[in-house]
Amino acid sequence: MPAENATSAGPPSAAEPEPLSRRRRHVVLAVCCLSLLIVSLDVTALNVALPSLQRDLDAGVSGLQWTLDAYTLVLASFLMLAGSTADRIGRRRVFRTGLVVFTTGSVLCALAPSLGWLVAFRAFQALGGSMLNPVAMSIITNTFRDRRELARAIGIWGGTVGISMAAGPILGGALVHALDWRAIFWLNLPIGLLALVLTARYVPESRAPRPRRVDPVGQLLVIVLLGSVTFGIIEGGGAGWASPLILGAFAVALCAVAAIGWYEPRREEPLLELGLFRGAPFTGAIAIAVAAFAGLGGFLFLNTLYLQNERGLDPLAAGVHLLPMAATTLVFSPLSGQLTGLLGPRLPVLWAGTALTASGVLFVAGVAEDSLAGLFTAYVLFGIGFGLVNAPITNTAVTGMPRARAGVAASLASTGRQVGSALGIAVAGAVLAAGSRSAGWWVLVCCGALVLLGAATTPRSRRPSRARRPRERAERGSGQKRTTPHASGKHGRHRP
Missing domain, CATH: 1.10.287 (Helix Hairpins)
Known part of the structure:
Protein backbone atom coordinates (compact mmCIF):
# COMPACT_ATOMS: atom_id res chain seq x y z
CA MET A 1 0.00 0.00 0.00
CA PRO A 2 1.41 3.42 -0.83
CA ALA A 3 2.75 5.51 2.01
CA GLU A 4 0.28 8.29 1.22
CA ASN A 5 -2.63 5.98 1.93
CA ALA A 6 -0.99 4.75 5.10
CA THR A 7 -0.90 8.23 6.57
CA SER A 8 -4.15 9.61 5.24
CA ALA A 9 -6.10 8.54 8.31
CA GLY A 10 -4.34 11.04 10.52
CA PRO A 11 -3.06 14.59 10.26
CA PRO A 12 0.30 15.06 8.57
CA SER A 13 1.79 16.46 11.76
CA ALA A 14 1.24 13.28 13.72
CA ALA A 15 4.13 12.48 15.98
CA GLU A 16 4.33 8.83 15.00
CA PRO A 17 2.89 6.77 12.15
CA GLU A 18 0.29 4.10 12.75
CA PRO A 19 1.76 0.66 13.52
CA LEU A 20 2.63 -1.13 10.30
CA SER A 21 2.18 -4.75 9.39
CA ARG A 22 5.13 -7.09 9.75
CA ARG A 23 5.62 -7.25 5.97
CA ARG A 24 5.44 -3.47 5.64
CA ARG A 25 7.97 -2.99 8.43
CA HIS A 26 10.40 -5.27 6.67
CA VAL A 27 9.97 -3.37 3.39
CA VAL A 28 10.66 -0.09 5.20
CA LEU A 29 13.79 -1.66 6.72
CA ALA A 30 14.91 -2.80 3.27
CA VAL A 31 14.47 0.71 1.86
CA CYS A 32 16.48 2.22 4.70
CA CYS A 33 19.20 -0.38 4.20
CA LEU A 34 19.36 0.53 0.51
CA SER A 35 20.24 4.09 1.48
CA LEU A 36 23.00 2.87 3.77
CA LEU A 37 24.20 0.55 1.02
CA ILE A 38 24.80 3.31 -1.53
CA VAL A 39 26.56 5.51 1.04
CA SER A 40 28.78 2.69 2.35
CA LEU A 41 29.36 1.09 -1.04
CA ASP A 42 30.58 4.42 -2.36
CA VAL A 43 33.23 4.63 0.36
CA THR A 44 34.49 1.02 0.24
CA ALA A 45 34.56 0.84 -3.55
CA LEU A 46 36.30 4.21 -3.89
CA ASN A 47 39.05 3.15 -1.49
CA VAL A 48 40.05 0.38 -3.89
CA ALA A 49 40.13 2.93 -6.72
CA LEU A 50 42.48 5.37 -4.95
CA PRO A 51 45.70 4.36 -6.76
CA SER A 52 43.91 4.53 -10.14
CA LEU A 53 42.44 7.91 -9.25
CA GLN A 54 45.87 9.06 -8.05
CA ARG A 55 47.42 8.27 -11.43
CA ASP A 56 44.55 9.59 -13.53
CA LEU A 57 44.22 12.94 -11.73
CA ASP A 58 47.89 13.27 -10.71
CA ALA A 59 46.97 13.48 -7.00
CA GLY A 60 49.29 13.25 -4.02
CA VAL A 61 48.52 11.61 -0.69
CA SER A 62 46.85 14.77 0.61
CA GLY A 63 44.71 14.91 -2.54
CA LEU A 64 43.51 11.37 -1.90
CA GLN A 65 42.76 12.29 1.72
CA TRP A 66 40.67 15.27 0.65
CA THR A 67 38.79 13.12 -1.86
CA LEU A 68 37.64 10.96 1.05
CA ASP A 69 37.51 13.54 3.83
CA ALA A 70 35.62 16.21 1.87
CA TYR A 71 32.77 13.71 1.88
CA THR A 72 33.05 12.61 5.50
CA LEU A 73 33.52 16.17 6.81
CA VAL A 74 30.42 17.54 5.10
CA LEU A 75 28.53 14.44 6.15
CA ALA A 76 29.57 14.84 9.78
CA SER A 77 28.86 18.58 9.76
CA PHE A 78 25.26 18.31 8.55
CA LEU A 79 24.08 15.03 10.09
CA MET A 80 22.67 16.69 13.21
CA LEU A 81 20.91 19.39 11.19
CA ALA A 82 19.44 16.74 8.90
CA GLY A 83 18.21 14.65 11.81
CA SER A 84 16.55 17.54 13.63
CA THR A 85 15.11 18.90 10.37
CA ALA A 86 13.62 15.48 9.59
CA ASP A 87 12.04 15.36 13.05
CA ARG A 88 10.58 18.81 12.36
CA ILE A 89 9.31 18.75 8.75
CA GLY A 90 8.99 15.02 8.09
CA ARG A 91 11.42 12.13 7.96
CA ARG A 92 10.26 10.71 4.64
CA ARG A 93 10.42 14.14 2.99
CA VAL A 94 14.03 14.72 4.08
CA PHE A 95 14.96 11.13 3.23
CA ARG A 96 13.67 11.48 -0.34
CA THR A 97 15.46 14.81 -0.75
CA GLY A 98 18.67 13.16 0.42
CA LEU A 99 18.30 10.39 -2.15
CA VAL A 100 17.88 12.94 -4.95
CA VAL A 101 20.89 15.03 -3.87
CA PHE A 102 23.13 12.00 -3.27
CA THR A 103 22.29 10.40 -6.61
CA THR A 104 22.80 13.71 -8.46
CA GLY A 105 26.11 14.24 -6.65
CA SER A 106 27.24 10.76 -7.68
CA VAL A 107 26.60 11.57 -11.34
CA LEU A 108 28.55 14.82 -11.00
CA CYS A 109 31.48 12.95 -9.40
CA ALA A 110 31.49 10.54 -12.33
CA LEU A 111 31.78 13.52 -14.69
CA ALA A 112 34.41 15.45 -12.65
CA PRO A 113 37.16 16.82 -14.99
CA SER A 114 39.81 17.36 -12.28
CA LEU A 115 40.70 16.64 -8.66
CA GLY A 116 39.36 19.99 -7.46
CA TRP A 117 35.99 19.42 -9.10
CA LEU A 118 35.85 15.88 -7.73
CA VAL A 119 36.43 17.14 -4.18
CA ALA A 120 33.70 19.78 -4.65
CA PHE A 121 31.22 17.27 -6.05
CA ARG A 122 32.04 14.85 -3.23
CA ALA A 123 31.07 17.58 -0.78
CA PHE A 124 27.75 18.08 -2.63
CA GLN A 125 27.18 14.33 -2.63
CA ALA A 126 27.73 14.31 1.12
CA LEU A 127 24.91 16.85 1.61
CA GLY A 128 22.58 14.18 0.32
CA GLY A 129 24.27 11.49 2.38
CA SER A 130 23.72 13.54 5.54
CA MET A 131 19.95 13.26 4.94
CA LEU A 132 20.04 9.48 4.56
CA ASN A 133 21.68 7.51 7.36
CA PRO A 134 20.48 9.33 10.50
CA VAL A 135 17.02 9.87 9.03
CA ALA A 136 16.80 6.23 7.98
CA MET A 137 17.76 5.15 11.49
CA SER A 138 15.10 7.46 12.89
CA ILE A 139 12.55 5.89 10.52
CA ILE A 140 13.60 2.42 11.70
CA THR A 141 13.37 3.46 15.36
CA ASN A 142 9.84 4.80 14.84
CA THR A 143 8.79 1.77 12.77
CA PHE A 144 9.92 -1.04 15.07
CA ARG A 145 8.25 -0.56 18.46
CA ASP A 146 9.31 -3.81 20.13
CA ARG A 147 12.72 -3.51 21.78
CA ARG A 148 14.09 -6.87 20.65
CA GLU A 149 12.65 -6.49 17.16
CA LEU A 150 14.34 -3.09 17.00
CA ALA A 151 17.66 -4.63 18.08
CA ARG A 152 17.36 -7.21 15.31
CA ALA A 153 16.51 -4.48 12.79
CA ILE A 154 19.58 -2.53 13.89
CA GLY A 155 21.63 -5.69 13.43
CA ILE A 156 20.36 -6.06 9.86
CA TRP A 157 21.08 -2.37 9.34
CA GLY A 158 24.63 -2.93 10.56
CA GLY A 159 24.87 -6.01 8.36
CA THR A 160 24.30 -3.75 5.37
CA VAL A 161 27.69 -2.22 6.10
CA GLY A 162 29.08 -5.74 5.84
CA ILE A 163 27.35 -6.23 2.50
CA SER A 164 28.88 -3.01 1.21
CA MET A 165 32.29 -4.10 2.45
CA ALA A 166 31.92 -7.50 0.84
CA ALA A 167 30.64 -6.12 -2.45
CA GLY A 168 32.51 -2.80 -2.47
CA PRO A 169 36.11 -3.96 -2.86
CA ILE A 170 35.22 -6.66 -5.41
CA LEU A 171 32.78 -4.53 -7.35
CA GLY A 172 35.00 -1.46 -7.17
CA GLY A 173 38.04 -3.43 -8.22
CA ALA A 174 36.16 -5.05 -11.10
CA LEU A 175 34.79 -1.71 -12.32
CA VAL A 176 38.19 -0.01 -12.16
CA HIS A 177 39.83 -3.01 -13.84
CA ALA A 178 37.27 -3.14 -16.66
CA LEU A 179 36.51 0.59 -17.00
CA ASP A 180 37.89 3.23 -14.62
CA TRP A 181 37.23 4.80 -11.22
CA ARG A 182 34.32 6.89 -12.56
CA ALA A 183 32.20 3.76 -12.96
CA ILE A 184 32.03 3.50 -9.16
CA PHE A 185 29.94 6.67 -9.01
CA TRP A 186 27.70 5.55 -11.88
CA LEU A 187 26.85 2.51 -9.78
CA ASN A 188 24.91 4.71 -7.33
CA LEU A 189 22.47 5.84 -10.02
CA PRO A 190 20.31 2.67 -10.37
CA ILE A 191 20.40 1.96 -6.62
CA GLY A 192 19.40 5.53 -5.77
CA LEU A 193 16.52 5.49 -8.27
CA LEU A 194 15.24 2.17 -6.89
CA ALA A 195 15.36 3.51 -3.33
CA LEU A 196 13.41 6.61 -4.44
CA VAL A 197 10.61 4.53 -5.97
CA LEU A 198 10.31 2.27 -2.92
CA THR A 199 10.38 5.23 -0.52
CA ALA A 200 7.52 6.93 -2.33
CA ARG A 201 5.43 3.77 -2.20
CA TYR A 202 6.14 2.17 1.17
CA VAL A 203 7.73 4.52 3.71
CA PRO A 204 5.17 6.41 5.85
CA GLU A 205 5.69 9.98 6.93
CA SER A 206 6.54 10.68 10.56
CA ARG A 207 7.88 13.56 12.61
CA ALA A 208 8.49 14.63 16.19
CA PRO A 209 5.44 15.97 18.07
CA ARG A 210 7.25 19.22 18.90
CA PRO A 211 9.33 20.74 16.10
CA ARG A 212 12.85 21.91 16.91
CA ARG A 213 14.15 25.32 15.95
CA VAL A 214 17.04 25.85 13.56
CA ASP A 215 20.39 26.72 15.18
CA LEU A 271 21.80 21.88 17.45
CA LEU A 272 24.28 20.05 19.67
CA GLU A 273 22.50 18.95 22.84
CA LEU A 274 25.40 18.82 25.25
CA GLY A 275 23.06 17.65 28.00
CA LEU A 276 22.78 14.26 26.28
CA PHE A 277 26.45 13.69 27.07
CA ARG A 278 25.82 13.77 30.81
CA GLY A 279 24.98 10.08 30.70
CA ALA A 280 28.03 7.83 30.59
CA PRO A 281 26.40 5.22 28.28
CA PHE A 282 25.53 7.77 25.59
CA THR A 283 28.90 9.52 25.82
CA GLY A 284 30.67 6.18 25.72
CA ALA A 285 28.71 5.11 22.65
CA ILE A 286 29.75 8.24 20.77
CA ALA A 287 33.40 7.82 21.84
CA ILE A 288 33.35 4.18 20.73
CA ALA A 289 31.85 5.21 17.39
CA VAL A 290 34.64 7.74 16.85
CA ALA A 291 37.36 5.21 17.74
CA ALA A 292 35.90 2.30 15.74
CA PHE A 293 35.33 4.32 12.58
CA ALA A 294 38.71 6.03 12.89
CA GLY A 295 40.13 2.53 12.83
CA LEU A 296 38.02 1.66 9.78
CA GLY A 297 38.99 4.82 7.89
CA GLY A 298 42.66 4.30 8.61
CA PHE A 299 42.45 0.57 7.86
CA LEU A 300 40.90 1.00 4.42
CA PHE A 301 43.15 3.91 3.46
CA LEU A 302 46.39 2.21 4.50
CA ASN A 303 45.56 -1.26 3.19
CA THR A 304 44.35 -0.09 -0.20
CA LEU A 305 47.61 1.74 -0.87
CA TYR A 306 49.64 -1.08 0.71
CA LEU A 307 48.09 -3.83 -1.42
CA GLN A 308 48.43 -1.96 -4.71
CA ASN A 309 51.53 0.19 -4.23
CA GLU A 310 53.60 -2.17 -2.07
CA ARG A 311 52.39 -5.64 -3.08
CA GLY A 312 51.80 -4.61 -6.70
CA LEU A 313 48.26 -5.96 -6.95
CA ASP A 314 45.74 -4.67 -9.46
CA PRO A 315 42.44 -3.17 -8.15
CA LEU A 316 40.49 -6.40 -8.58
CA ALA A 317 43.10 -8.50 -6.76
CA ALA A 318 43.27 -5.90 -3.99
CA GLY A 319 39.50 -6.12 -3.62
CA VAL A 320 39.69 -9.90 -3.37
CA HIS A 321 42.33 -9.62 -0.64
CA LEU A 322 40.00 -7.39 1.41
CA LEU A 323 37.14 -9.87 1.09
CA PRO A 324 37.91 -11.79 4.34
CA MET A 325 37.47 -8.59 6.34
CA ALA A 326 34.28 -7.70 4.48
CA ALA A 327 32.79 -11.18 4.75
CA THR A 328 33.33 -11.43 8.50
CA THR A 329 31.81 -7.98 8.95
CA LEU A 330 28.79 -9.20 6.99
CA VAL A 331 28.42 -12.25 9.24
CA PHE A 332 29.04 -10.61 12.61
CA SER A 333 26.98 -7.43 12.12
CA PRO A 334 23.55 -9.13 12.30
CA LEU A 335 24.92 -11.52 14.93
CA SER A 336 25.88 -8.48 17.00
CA GLY A 337 22.30 -7.22 16.76
CA GLN A 338 21.03 -10.53 18.10
CA LEU A 339 23.61 -10.57 20.90
CA THR A 340 22.80 -6.98 21.83
CA GLY A 341 19.10 -7.78 22.07
CA LEU A 342 19.72 -10.87 24.22
CA LEU A 343 22.77 -9.97 26.33
CA GLY A 344 22.95 -6.19 26.22
CA PRO A 345 25.55 -4.08 24.39
CA ARG A 346 28.57 -4.46 26.69
CA LEU A 347 29.78 -7.93 25.66
CA PRO A 348 29.71 -7.22 21.89
CA VAL A 349 31.71 -4.02 22.49
CA LEU A 350 34.21 -5.91 24.65
CA TRP A 351 34.72 -8.59 22.02
CA ALA A 352 34.90 -5.96 19.26
CA GLY A 353 37.65 -4.01 21.02
CA THR A 354 39.65 -7.18 21.61
CA ALA A 355 39.44 -8.24 17.94
CA LEU A 356 40.27 -4.77 16.58
CA THR A 357 43.28 -4.43 18.88
CA ALA A 358 44.55 -7.90 17.98
CA SER A 359 44.29 -7.07 14.27
CA GLY A 360 46.34 -3.92 14.72
CA VAL A 361 48.96 -5.80 16.73
CA LEU A 362 49.43 -8.28 13.86
CA PHE A 363 50.20 -5.39 11.51
CA VAL A 364 52.55 -3.69 13.99
CA ALA A 365 54.43 -6.94 14.65
CA GLY A 366 54.89 -7.51 10.91
CA VAL A 367 52.97 -10.80 10.97
CA ALA A 368 50.34 -9.48 8.57
CA GLU A 369 52.96 -8.31 6.06
CA ASP A 370 55.15 -11.44 6.22
CA SER A 371 52.64 -13.94 4.79
CA LEU A 372 49.22 -14.22 3.24
CA ALA A 373 48.09 -16.32 6.22
CA GLY A 374 49.05 -13.51 8.60
CA LEU A 375 47.33 -10.92 6.41
CA PHE A 376 44.21 -13.10 6.21
CA THR A 377 44.13 -13.48 10.00
CA ALA A 378 44.49 -9.74 10.55
CA TYR A 379 41.69 -9.01 8.08
CA VAL A 380 39.38 -11.59 9.66
CA LEU A 381 39.99 -10.18 13.14
CA PHE A 382 39.31 -6.64 11.97
CA GLY A 383 36.10 -7.75 10.25
CA ILE A 384 34.92 -9.51 13.41
CA GLY A 385 35.65 -6.48 15.55
CA PHE A 386 34.04 -3.97 13.23
CA GLY A 387 31.05 -6.22 12.64
CA LEU A 388 30.41 -6.54 16.37
CA VAL A 389 30.76 -2.88 17.27
CA ASN A 390 28.11 -1.14 15.17
CA ALA A 391 24.88 -2.56 16.61
CA PRO A 392 25.68 -1.89 20.31
CA ILE A 393 26.77 1.67 19.46
CA THR A 394 23.45 2.45 17.82
CA ASN A 395 21.44 0.52 20.39
CA THR A 396 22.99 2.38 23.32
CA ALA A 397 22.83 5.81 21.70
CA VAL A 398 19.38 5.65 20.11
CA THR A 399 17.14 3.30 22.07
CA GLY A 400 17.97 5.02 25.36
CA MET A 401 16.23 8.17 24.12
CA PRO A 402 12.52 9.00 23.79
CA ARG A 403 11.21 8.30 20.29
CA ALA A 404 10.58 11.99 19.71
CA ARG A 405 14.35 12.63 19.98
CA ALA A 406 15.36 9.65 17.88
CA GLY A 407 16.52 11.88 15.02
CA VAL A 408 18.84 13.90 17.25
CA ALA A 409 20.29 10.82 18.95
CA ALA A 410 20.76 8.98 15.64
CA SER A 411 22.39 12.07 14.15
CA LEU A 412 24.88 12.35 16.99
CA ALA A 413 25.75 8.65 16.68
CA SER A 414 26.20 8.97 12.91
CA THR A 415 28.22 12.17 13.39
CA GLY A 416 30.55 10.29 15.71
CA ARG A 417 31.07 7.66 13.02
CA GLN A 418 31.85 10.19 10.31
CA VAL A 419 34.10 12.28 12.54
CA GLY A 420 36.00 9.12 13.42
CA SER A 421 36.32 8.12 9.76
CA ALA A 422 37.59 11.58 8.78
CA LEU A 423 40.11 11.64 11.62
CA GLY A 424 41.28 8.10 10.88
CA ILE A 425 41.94 8.93 7.23
CA ALA A 426 43.61 12.22 8.16
CA VAL A 427 45.90 10.73 10.80
CA ALA A 428 46.77 7.60 8.81
CA GLY A 429 47.47 9.68 5.71
CA ALA A 430 49.58 12.13 7.70
CA VAL A 431 51.87 9.43 9.11
CA LEU A 432 52.02 7.72 5.70
CA ALA A 433 53.02 10.99 4.03
CA ALA A 434 55.75 11.31 6.64
CA GLY A 435 57.15 8.01 5.36
CA SER A 436 56.09 5.74 8.23
CA ARG A 437 53.54 3.03 7.42
CA SER A 438 54.31 1.24 10.71
CA ALA A 439 53.12 4.32 12.61
CA GLY A 440 49.87 4.00 10.68
CA TRP A 441 49.45 0.46 11.96
CA TRP A 442 49.84 1.81 15.49
CA VAL A 443 46.87 4.06 14.80
CA LEU A 444 44.80 0.89 14.33
CA VAL A 445 46.04 -0.53 17.64
CA CYS A 446 45.15 2.65 19.50
CA CYS A 447 41.66 2.73 18.00
CA GLY A 448 41.03 -0.87 19.02
CA ALA A 449 42.28 -0.17 22.54
CA LEU A 450 39.93 2.83 22.85
CA VAL A 451 36.97 0.65 21.84
CA LEU A 452 38.06 -1.89 24.46
CA LEU A 453 38.21 0.80 27.13
CA GLY A 454 34.83 2.12 26.03
CA ALA A 455 33.20 -1.15 27.05
CA ALA A 456 33.43 0.06 30.66
CA THR A 457 30.86 2.80 29.93
CA THR A 458 28.52 0.51 27.99
CA PRO A 459 25.53 -0.81 29.97
CA ARG A 460 25.31 -4.54 30.59
CA SER A 461 21.67 -4.55 29.52
CA ARG A 462 19.10 -2.08 28.27
CA ARG A 463 18.09 0.46 30.88
CA PRO A 464 15.09 2.76 30.86
CA SER A 465 15.75 6.17 29.37
CA ARG A 466 16.10 9.27 31.51
CA ALA A 467 12.67 10.39 30.41
CA ARG A 468 11.11 7.27 31.95
CA ARG A 469 13.04 7.12 35.21
CA PRO A 470 11.36 10.05 37.02
CA ARG A 471 7.95 8.62 36.17
CA GLU A 472 8.95 5.16 37.39
CA ARG A 473 10.34 6.58 40.63
CA ALA A 474 7.13 8.52 41.15
CA GLU A 475 5.10 5.36 40.63
CA ARG A 476 7.21 3.43 43.13
CA GLY A 477 6.98 6.29 45.63
CA SER A 478 3.19 6.47 45.43
CA GLY A 479 2.80 2.72 45.64
CA GLN A 480 1.20 2.52 42.20
CA LYS A 481 1.72 -0.40 39.90
CA ARG A 482 2.10 -0.31 36.18
CA THR A 483 -0.93 -1.58 34.36
CA THR A 484 -0.87 -4.07 31.54
CA PRO A 485 -2.23 -3.29 28.10
CA HIS A 486 -5.44 -5.08 29.15
CA ALA A 487 -5.90 -3.19 32.40
CA SER A 488 -8.99 -1.07 32.62
CA GLY A 489 -11.70 0.20 34.85
CA LYS A 490 -12.16 2.03 38.08
CA HIS A 491 -8.69 3.33 38.79
CA GLY A 492 -8.63 5.29 35.55
CA ARG A 493 -4.90 4.86 35.10
CA HIS A 494 -3.47 4.93 31.65
CA ARG A 495 -0.37 3.17 30.35
CA PRO A 496 2.94 5.02 30.72
Missing part, protein backbone atom coordinates in the same frame (compact mmCIF):
# COMPACT_ATOMS: atom_id res chain seq x y z
CA PRO A 216 22.50 28.40 12.45
CA VAL A 217 25.22 29.58 14.85
CA GLY A 218 25.67 26.09 16.28
CA GLN A 219 25.76 24.64 12.77
CA LEU A 220 28.48 27.08 11.73
CA LEU A 221 30.55 26.32 14.84
CA VAL A 222 30.39 22.57 14.15
CA ILE A 223 31.55 23.10 10.56
CA VAL A 224 34.42 25.33 11.69
CA LEU A 225 35.50 22.84 14.37
CA LEU A 226 35.54 19.75 12.14
CA GLY A 227 37.00 21.55 9.14
CA SER A 228 39.86 23.21 11.02
CA VAL A 229 40.88 20.02 12.86
CA THR A 230 40.91 17.93 9.70
CA PHE A 231 42.70 20.61 7.69
CA GLY A 232 45.40 20.86 10.35
CA ILE A 233 45.98 17.10 10.41
CA ILE A 234 45.97 16.59 6.64
CA GLU A 235 48.11 19.60 5.74
CA GLY A 236 50.37 19.51 8.80
CA GLY A 237 52.88 17.15 7.22
CA GLY A 238 53.34 19.29 4.12
CA ALA A 239 53.14 22.76 5.64
CA GLY A 240 54.98 21.87 8.87
CA TRP A 241 53.36 21.20 12.22
CA ALA A 242 54.79 24.40 13.71
CA SER A 243 53.84 26.60 10.74
CA PRO A 244 51.52 29.56 11.41
CA LEU A 245 48.91 28.05 9.07
CA ILE A 246 48.63 24.77 10.98
CA LEU A 247 48.88 26.36 14.43
CA GLY A 248 46.20 28.80 13.35
CA ALA A 249 43.94 25.95 12.23
CA PHE A 250 44.21 24.23 15.60
CA ALA A 251 43.69 27.54 17.40
CA VAL A 252 40.49 28.07 15.44
CA ALA A 253 39.38 24.58 16.45
CA LEU A 254 39.97 25.35 20.14
CA CYS A 255 38.02 28.59 19.84
CA ALA A 256 35.16 26.70 18.18
CA VAL A 257 35.10 24.18 21.05
CA ALA A 258 34.97 27.00 23.59
CA ALA A 259 32.24 28.78 21.65
CA ILE A 260 30.14 25.61 21.42
CA GLY A 261 30.53 25.01 25.16
CA TRP A 262 29.41 28.56 25.91
CA TYR A 263 26.71 29.10 23.30
CA GLU A 264 24.87 25.81 22.90
CA PRO A 265 23.74 25.34 26.56
CA ARG A 266 22.19 28.82 26.44
CA ARG A 267 19.87 27.95 23.58
CA GLU A 268 16.49 26.45 24.34
CA GLU A 269 16.81 24.03 21.42
CA PRO A 270 20.49 23.76 20.45
